[in-house]
Amino acid sequence: MLDIIPKAKTTTEKLEMRGEKVNVHNIEKTIREEMNDLKDRLNNLSGEAKDLGRKDGKIRTGIHEVLDFIATLFRMMFKVIGKVFGVLFLLIGIILLVVVIASLVGLPGFVSINSQGDEIRLTLNEIMYTFLGSQQLINWATIGAALVLCIPLLGMVFAGVKIIFGIKTRNRAFRWIFSLLWTTGVIISIIVAVSVAKDFKVLNTQRAKFNLAKPAASEVLYLELNNNFKDLEEQSAELGEWNVYLDEHEKQMFRTPELDIEKSSSDSIELEVIRYSRGLTRKEAVSNAEKVNYKFSQKDSVLQLDKYMSLENKDKWRMQDVKMILRIPVGQTIYLNRDVKHIIYDIENTTNTWDSDMVNRRWKMTENGLTCVDCDNLKNISSDDEQDSEDWDTEAPEAPELTTPPVPPAPPEPAKKEKKKAESAAADIGISREQYEQLSKLNRMYLELKNPDTNLVL
Numbered sequence: 001m002l003d004i005i006p007k008a009k010t011t012t013e014k015l016e017m018r019g020e021k022v023n024v025h026n027i028e029k030t031i032r033e034e035m036n037d038l039k040d041r042l043n044n045l046s047g048e049a050k051d052l053g054r055k056d057g058k059i060r061t062g063i064h065e066v067l068d069f070i071a072t073l074f075r076m077m078f079k080v081i082g083k084v085f086g087v088l089f090l091l092i093g094i095i096l097l098v099v100v101i102a103s104l105v106g107l108p109g110f111v112s113i114n115s116q117g118d119e120i121r122l123t124l125n126e127i128m129y130t131f132l133g134s135q136q137l138i139n140w141a142t143i144g145a146a147l148v149l150c151i152p153l154l155g156m157v158f159a160g161v162k163i164i165f166g167i168k169t170r171n172r173a174f175r176w177i178f179s180l181l182w183t184t185g186v187i188i189s190i191i192v193a194v195s196v197a198k199d200f201k202v203l204n205t206q207r208a209k210f211n212l213a214k215p216a217a218s219e220v221l222y223l224e225l226n227n228n229f230k231d232l233e234e235q236s237a238e239l240g241e242w243n244v245y246l247d248e249h250e251k252q253m254f255r256t257p258e259l260d261i262e263k264s265s266s267d268s269i270e271l272e273v274i275r276y277s278r279g280l281t282r283k284e285a286v287s288n289a290e291k292v293n294y295k296f297s298q299k300d301s302v303l304q305l306d307k308y309m310s311l312e313n314k315d316k317w318r319m320q321d322v323k324m325i326l327r328i329p330v331g332q333t334i335y336l337n338r339d340v341k342h343i344i345y346d347i348e349n350t351t352n353t354w355d356s357d358m359v360n361r362r363w364k365m366t367e368n369g370l371t372c373v374d375c376d377n378l379k380n381i382s383s384d385d386e387q388d389s390e391d392w393d394t395e396a397p398e399a400p401e402l403t404t405p406p407v408p409p410a411p412p413e414p415a416k417k418e419k420k421k422a423e424s425a426a427a428d429i430g431i432s433r434e435q436y437e438q439l440s441k442l443n444r445m446y447l448e449l450k451n452p453d454t455n456l457v458l
Contacts, residue, residue, distance in 0.1 A: 086163030093156035100149045104142050117129060130253060130317050132196060137355070141192045147185025151178050164206070199318055200278045204285035212269040214332075215301030219267065220362060221328070224337040228295070228306045229254050254310035257294060258345040259321035261334070263328035263365055271296070271303075276321040293317055294322045307342060333364045333373060351375075 072323045125228060128138050160168070172306040215221050227233065229243070232252055245252040264270060279285030294309040309322040324343075328334060336344065341359045349363065349370040362373040 027315065043220065049397055078320050082163055086160045087094065088160070089156050089158030090164065093153050093160060097150060097153045097157070100146070101154065104146050119354045127239070129246075129251070130239075132192075132316065134307040137192060137195065140188055144185050144188030144192055147181050147395075151182040151185065152175065154178070190287060191246070198280050199284075201280055202282050202285045203276065203278050203319075204282050204289060206275045206277075206286055207272060208275075209270055209272045212271055212298055212303065213300075214269060215438055219333055220301060221334045222302045222337065223326075223340050224302065225307045225339040225342065226297075226304050227308075227339075229308045229310070251313050252310060253315075253317060254308040255321075256307060256343050257309045257324060259324045259340070259343045259347075260345060261326045261328065261370060263362075263367075263369065264329045267329045269332065270327045272325045272327070274323045274325070276319070276323070278318045285318075288315070288318050288320065292320050292322060305340075305343065307339070328365050330365050330367060333362055336360065 062321050128141055129135075132138050132141060158174075212221075229236075230250070232245045232254075233243065236245040236252070236254075238244075242253055242255045273294065273296075275294070276290040277285050277288035277292065279288050291312050292309055293312070294306055296303065296305045298304070303326075305324070309318070309320075311320060326334075336359045338360045341356055343354045344358065347355055347358060347370065349358065349372070350366070350368050351372060353372065353375075358372075361375060363370040365371075
């Protein structure tokens with residue numbers, strides 16, 4: 001029926017469809033009904049839109065609340081982290097300030113472990129004294145270091161306090177004062193550093209050659225060490241290669257020299273002592289080198305070398321050093337006592353033996369260099385040029401087992417007959433044996449002084 005009967009579209013059609021008369025009254029009535037129906041539909045649509053808006057607003061409000069909660073949580077976390085950093089700044093700044101101030105005022109703060117494993121504490125002032133020497137220069141260096149180090153630490157402390165208590169005010173006056181003080185400290189430190197650096201400008205040496213007597217009663221020249229700082233060795237602190245001993249009345253700086261052994265170009269035995277130092281000028285560097293204390297002595301077949309070189313009490317450290325070269329002729333045999341290992345350095349020999357393995361053995365100078373007398377089974381235990389070019393993966397050769405060296409003959413001592421002869425001669429003259437020995441010693445010194453090839457004591 002719906003498909004056959006057309007749809008009523010106009011007001012007249014609608015009235016005819018309902019069987020009503022088409023007049024003005026019915027037309028007005030129909031239009032009012034249609035308007036009321038449209039109004040109801042619009043009201044329903046508006047209500048549905050409001051309901052939908054209320055639901056959407058609730059969703060949006062929930063999302064906003066969640067985001068606000070997350071933002072608040074992050075703000076609280078950042079505040080807590082900021083407070084933690086503020087506490088760290090405050091604690092670290094205070095601790096470092098205490099350490100710096102304590103070091104600058106002279107409290108023991110620098111720790112050194114000596115060769116015996118003992119802990120020795122030095123003050124910063126004592127360490128600076130070994131480098132600067134002048135108390136006035138030390139005072140300026142202390143002021144410069146205090147300003148350069150303490151100003152940033154004070155800034156760290158103030159930053160920690162501001163973070164902890166939430167202080168947001170900025171004081172430009174304090175900032176300018178701190179900046180000016182820190183800049184002043186930098187300028188003072190630069191001036192002190194430049195004045196010290198100038199003393200290291202020139203390196204120069206002082207050389208001295210000494211002819212040694214060939215062993216008379218033995219063909220072997222025995223090398224041994226004299227520990228000239230045995231009393232202070234255990235009480236000194238180690239600063240690099242130097243040993244430093246400081247107290248109220250004495251300052252000692254000492255270190256081991258270096259000894260090398262070479263073939264002599266003549267038939268004589270020669271010891272060359274080379275003293276090194278730096279200074280502002282060549283003349284000053286030579287003067288500093290000449291002040292380095294080092295001694296040796298020879299008694300017949302025994303050459304005794306001091307274990308340590310040292311500086312004078314008032315001398316400043318200017319990279320002083322002592323190197324010795326012992327030149328022996330072909331055919332001369334030497335014996336390296338065990339304690340000589342402290343000073344020998346890179347001695348060339350025919351077996352390329354390490355320095356530490358050369359001690360407690362006899363070595364004979366040949367045309368090719370030093371050859372071991374007491375170690376027939378000693379092989380080359382160091383890499384030569386060909387071995388250095390080999391692949392890194394190849395295994396290094398094992399060090400050979402050294403044969404036990406024979407006990408070297410002791411240096412000659414006065415015979416018992418000579419002692420008895422001295423006693424009888426002293427009795428004949430009417431003096432004591434000690435007085436007779438002193439006279440004999442003076443006589444020997446007189447004869448040795450007449451011999452230009454003999455240098456007993458440096």
